[in-house]
Amino acid sequence: MADEQKGFPLPSSLKVVPGTEAAQAAYPYYTQFHAGDDQRFWFYNSMHFPEPMHHFDMITAEAAYCALGSFNTRVHVLPTTKGIDHRIINGRVFIGGVPVTDPEEIEARMGEFQQRAFYYYENWEDLYAQWKDKMKALIAEAQALPTPELPELEPIETTHTGKGVASNHALLDIYRKQLEGYFRMWHHHFEFLLLGYGAYLTFFDFCKKAFPEISDQAISRMVAGMEAEIFRPDEELKRLARRAVELGVDEKFHDGMVIEDVLGALDQLGEQGQEWLDELEASRNPWFNVNVGDGFYHYHRSWNDDLSMPFAALPGYIEKIKVGQNIERPTEQLVEEREQLVADYRELLDTEEDKATYDQLIGLAHRVFPYVEGHKFYCEHWYTNLFFNKIREFGALLAENGFWEKEEDVFHLTHYELESAIVDLMLSWSSGTPPIGPQRWPAIVADRQAAIATWTEHSVPPALGAVPDVIEDPAIVMLWGITRESLDAWLSDGEGDENELKGFAACSGVVEGTARVIKSVGEIDRIATGDILVCQVTNPTWSPLFQKISAAVSDIGGSMSHMAIVAREYGLPAVVGTGTATQKIKDGQRIRVDGGRGTVTILEDEPVLEDA
Amino acid sequence: MSGSIAWFPDVGIADRPTVGGKGGSLGELTQAGIDVPPGFVVTTHAFEQFLSALEAREPVRSKVEALEQGDMDAITALSRELRARVEEEPMPAELEQAMADAYGELCKAGEPVAVRSSATTEDADDASFAGLQDTFLWVLSAQDMIHRVRECWGSLYSVESITYRLKHGLPEEGVAMGVVVQQMVDARTAGVMFTRSPTSGDKSVITIEGAWGLGSAVVSGEVTPDRWVIGKITGEISVRDISDKHAQQIPAQGGGIEEVELPADKRSAPCLSDDELQALRDVGRKIERHYGKPQDIEWALDKQGQILLLQSRPETVWSAKDTVPVKKPEADPLKHVMTIFGGKR
Numbered sequence: 001m002a003d004e005q006k007g008f009p010l011p012s013s014l015k016v017v018p019g020t021e022a023a024q025a026a027y028p029y030y031t032q033f034h035a036g037d038d039q040r041f042w043f044y045n046s047m048h049f050p051e052p053m054h055h056f057d058m059i060t061a062e063a064a065y066c067a068l069g070s071f072n073t074r075v076h077v078l079p080t081t082k083g084i085d086h087r088i089i090n091g092r093v094f095i096g097g098v099p100v101t102d103p104e105e106i107e108a109r110m111g112e113f114q115q116r117a118f119y120y121y122e123n124w125e126d127l128y129a130q131w132k133d134k135m136k137a138l139i140a141e142a143q144a145l146p147t148p149e150l151p152e153l154e155p156i157e158t159t160h161t162g163k164g165v166a167s168n169h170a171l172l173d174i175y176r177k178q179l180e181g182y183f184r185m186w187h188h189h190f191e192f193l194l195l196g197y198g199a200y201l202t203f204f205d206f207c208k209k210a211f212p213e214i215s216d217q218a219i220s221r222m223v224a225g226m227e228a229e230i231f232r233p234d235e236e237l238k239r240l241a242r243r244a245v246e247l248g249v250d251e252k253f254h255d256g257m258v259i260e261d262v263l264g265a266l267d268q269l270g271e272q273g274q275e276w277l278d279e280l281e282a283s284r285n286p287w288f289n290v291n292v293g294d295g296f297y298h299y300h301r302s303w304n305d306d307l308s309m310p311f312a313a314l315p316g317y318i319e320k321i322k323v324g325q326n327i328e329r330p331t332e333q334l335v336e337e338r339e340q341l342v343a344d345y346r347e348l349l350d351t352e353e354d355k356a357t358y359d360q361l362i363g364l365a366h367r368v369f370p371y372v373e374g375h376k377f378y379c380e381h382w383y384t385n386l387f388f389n390k391i392r393e394f395g396a397l398l399a400e401n402g403f404w405e406k407e408e409d410v411f412h413l414t415h416y417e418l419e420s421a422i423v424d425l426m427l428s429w430s431s432g433t434p435p436i437g438p439q440r441w442p443a444i445v446a447d448r449q450a451a452i453a454t455w456t457e458h459s460v461p462p463a464l465g466a467v468p469d470v471i472e473d474p475a476i477v478m479l480w481g482i483t484r485e486s487l488d489a490w491l492s493d494g495e496g497d498e499n500e501l502k503g504f505a506a507c508s509g510v511v512e513g514t515a516r517v518i519k520s521v522g523e524i525d526r527i528a529t530g531d532i533l534v535c536q537v538t539n540p541t542w543s544p545l546f547q548k549i550s551a552a553v554s555d556i557g558g559s560m561s562h563m564a565i566v567a568r569e570y571g572l573p574a575v576v577g578t579g580t581a582t583q584k585i586k587d588g589q590r591i592r593v594d595g596g597r598g599t600v601t602i603l604e605d606e607p608v609l610e611d612a
Numbered sequence: 613m614s615g616s617i618a619w620f621p622d623v624g625i626a627d628r629p630t631v632g633g634k635g636g637s638l639g640e641l642t643q644a645g646i647d648v649p650p651g652f653v654v655t656t657h658a659f660e661q662f663l664s665a666l667e668a669r670e671p672v673r674s675k676v677e678a679l680e681q682g683d684m685d686a687i688t689a690l691s692r693e694l695r696a697r698v699e700e701e702p703m704p705a706e707l708e709q710a711m712a713d714a715y716g717e718l719c720k721a722g723e724p725v726a727v728r729s730s731a732t733t734e735d736a737d738d739a740s741f742a743g744l745q746d747t748f749l750w751v752l753s754a755q756d757m758i759h760r761v762r763e764c765w766g767s768l769y770s771v772e773s774i775t776y777r778l779k780h781g782l783p784e785e786g787v788a789m790g791v792v793v794q795q796m797v798d799a800r801t802a803g804v805m806f807t808r809s810p811t812s813g814d815k816s817v818i819t820i821e822g823a824w825g826l827g828s829a830v831v832s833g834e835v836t837p838d839r840w841v842i843g844k845i846t847g848e849i850s851v852r853d854i855s856d857k858h859a860q861q862i863p864a865q866g867g868g869i870e871e872v873e874l875p876a877d878k879r880s881a882p883c884l885s886d887d888e889l890q891a892l893r894d895v896g897r898k899i900e901r902h903y904g905k906p907q908d909i910e911w912a913l914d915k916q917g918q919i920l921l922l923q924s925r926p927e928t929v930w931s932a933k934d935t936v937p938v939k940k941p942e943a944d945p946l947k948h949v950m951t952i953f954g955g956k957r
Binding site: 078079080110113114117118121122198199201202205206209210211212213214215217218221341344345348349350351353354356357360361363364474505508509510594596597 | 809812813814815816817841843844845846848849850851852935936937938939941942945946948949950951952953954
């Protein structure tokens with residue numbers, strides 16, 4: 001076969017884009033490719049990090065892999081795999097698994113795993129309840145951290161209480177606590193994740209063997225939770241829409257409204273308006289702490305930071321409520337449907353043995369699933385928002401002191417560099433002399449900003465190094481869906497029909513319509529009823545849009561991704577994980593989405609001209 | 613069931629010995645409330661009655677029994693002789709009248725019928741091997757219908773059929789066949805449906821194949837049909853293979869069928885809508901539930917889009933395989949997760 005000749009480039013052959021050498025060198029030394037790396041297989045983690053990484057945002061990869069590996073390698077002791085190594089080049093994160101191949105070592109780890117992981121499965125509900133308490137405590141700690149600031153003179157209370165510590169020390173204290181909290185959050189994140197996915201995949205695997213042609217969607221529908229946190233933000237919006245109608249303030253909400261004006265008008269409206277604003281506050285904390293990406297980039301802001309996304313959905317919901325349509329999520333009906341589905345598939349099994357196994361596996365999957373679906377809200381959304389916003393406060397303080405121009409510039413520094421800038425400011429406040437940073441950082445910020453722009457224009461290969469015969473690493477299969485088959489597909493990319501994109505079939509149905517390629521939240525008001533949403537990734541923030549669109553396509557995501565789950569709820573055809581939809585499809589083009597086959601076809605080469 | 617004619621609503625699978633597999637199944641479906649075009653079976657009693665008349669003139673069965681297995685010349689000569697006799701010698705008048713009366717009742721407005729052999733053998737495959745699968749479409753008169761029934765009977769004495777019986781040492785006594793006479797629809801679309809995947813044996817999907825016009829084009833393989841795979845339980849359509857259907861079979865002037873080319877736009881258009889696919893799926897599930905096992909089904913949609921069932925038989929290929937558990941049972945449910953974590957996938 002011709003495919004056997006093919007392979008991915010070696011890491012050493014991948015060059016830093018000219019002009020970005022300094023920005024590349026600024027990533028920590030342990031993330032740079034080095035000599036031994038040519039002997040290993042790496043793939044570009046475009047699922048979690050689809051865009052070049054700002055230097056500060058790299059902390060997400062670092063903290064996540066510190067935690068993921070620890071739980072795999074040393075806490076649960078997965079028999080066949082250890083952690084994940086990561087490397088950065090041209091702003092892109094490549095990762096490599098560390099499989100265990102020595103049969104004796106696997107055997108020894110197997111014993112450990114059964115002792116440790118099984119304890120988690122046996123005590124899942126208690127441990128998960130404990131987990132939520134830990135997360136809420138961690139969130140409360142982060143919320144309690146004060147805003148970093150430096151007074152001209154220390155307040156007199158410092159003297160009167162004999163405090164003995166001056167304000168500049170608080171900067172280091174807050175920063176380190178916030179960093180510590182972020183690393184800790186990622187440990188909590190991986191405490192259950194692999195075990196949860198593993199139990200789910202065991203059921204998945206069984207279904208694929210018993211029903212070779214079953215769709216991934218059917219299996220996820222059998223497992224999907226009903227009270228999952230991911231639906232909650234959207235449910236809160238529906239509640240707010242209903243309250244607006246009940247309170248008679250609904251005429252304030254319309255397409256193209258200016259949010260500040262609406263809030264102001266409601267404030268002036270007396271009791272009714274005030275009551276709605278109170279309801280809004282109740283929803284915002286915590287449910288508007290969902291961000292518009294997966295929480296891995298500082299610029300994925302939350303609903304709380306930018307109310308345009310949630311508010312854009314309100315007029316549509318209000319309209320539906322006023323014509324008497326029920327927009328509440330029919331939880332009971334969904335539970336019934338799920339139970340029916342589980343029973344119907346069970347009936348098709350031939351042997352009593354298989355029915356018993358099926359009962360065991362679906363039982364386990366249902367027990368672990370609340371974590372799999374629910375953890376993201378606490379980790380990637382709520383905590384991550386607090387974290388990046390705290391860093392923003394440091395960005396603003398340092399900008400005030402001339403380190404750079406705007407608060408967002410802080411994200412061009414690594415977390416080590418940021419600590420040095422903070423210490424610089426602490427020293428300057430202490431000595432009464434100007435800080436050195438303002439002479440150093442503006443040029444560096446500009447250089448890195450340019451580098452990110454350059455890297456965005458340069459794509460990288462999907463993988464590097466020799467292709468392994470089989471991917472045995474359950475972590476890589478589970479989290480990234482990478483198998484020998486998907487690698488072969490990558491290797492033969494470009495040989496198929498140029499106008500056809502392939503992805504995961506997320507929700508069946510065929511729809512033709514106008515593509516709206518949406519690259520940021522700011523563009524959501526361009527979506528007209530009946531359009532097909534084409535975007536990189538969706539998350540709970542985007543749910544309200546699903547009431548308007550006729551189909552959905554994403555670059556990133558598997559059959560359990562947010563878009564897939566919500567599309568199934570709304571019964572919309574969806575194809576996720578196409579890799580390149582936002583690049584290949586032009587805004588306004590007519591496309592056909594076949595959610596059953598997992599294909600998207602571009603029907604016209606040129607976008608239709610539209611009114612400007 | 614001792615009469616020469618048996619109407620669909622009066623027969624079931626248990627009547628196979630007198631009405632054959634096809635007739636019994638159509639009766640069974642009719643009784644189950646599935647839309648089956650009306651019809652009757654010319655039973656084995658009718659055949660026996662006719663055969664007695666033949667034997668009275670000159671032996672039939674004893675001549676076949678006297679043949680040497682492998683003596684192809686003698687087999688071919690006798691086959692030709694017996695088929696000619698079955699097709700041409702006079703039939704008892706009351707039998708001929710009974711068939712004509714039944715036809716008159718079925719086709720009050722001169723509706724066309726299909727005439728098909730309905731073998732009494734247990735296994736449909738045996739019938740294929742023995743050459744007992746005659747089908748005559750768009751038959752337009754009682755006279756023509758009776759002639760086609762004779763042709764079906766005659767196939768019992770085809771070279772393949774005689775050879776098959778000699779090879780397996782089957783006695784001639786009791787060799788008989790039912791013949792189904794059924795009103796025929798001028799199908800807009802027709803095809804087959806498998807309530808178990810023919811390729812993987814998966815019982816959770818329904819495969820539907822269909823093409824424009826009469827189903828004979830699909831069954832005979834002369835047109836590559838459109839193909840869909842639908843979740844039996846979920847209804848999701850996971851495969852849509854819309855083929856280039858170059859032609860369709862339609863009723864011919866004066867009886868029989870003919871093949872006509874299709875215009876370009878129709879060739880590549882799907883021959884079923886999603887709603888029709890779902891309606892077929894519902895019918896497939898209903899029939900499967902009725903029989904308690906997966907079925908291979910022939911269906912047609914009339915010009916109004918109404919679904920009609922033409923045949924259903926139990927799936928045999930996958931059902932014959934041993935049913936071993938998909939996964940080794942474990943007393944401790946947690947042991948199952950080792951398929952994912954143990955590296956032995």
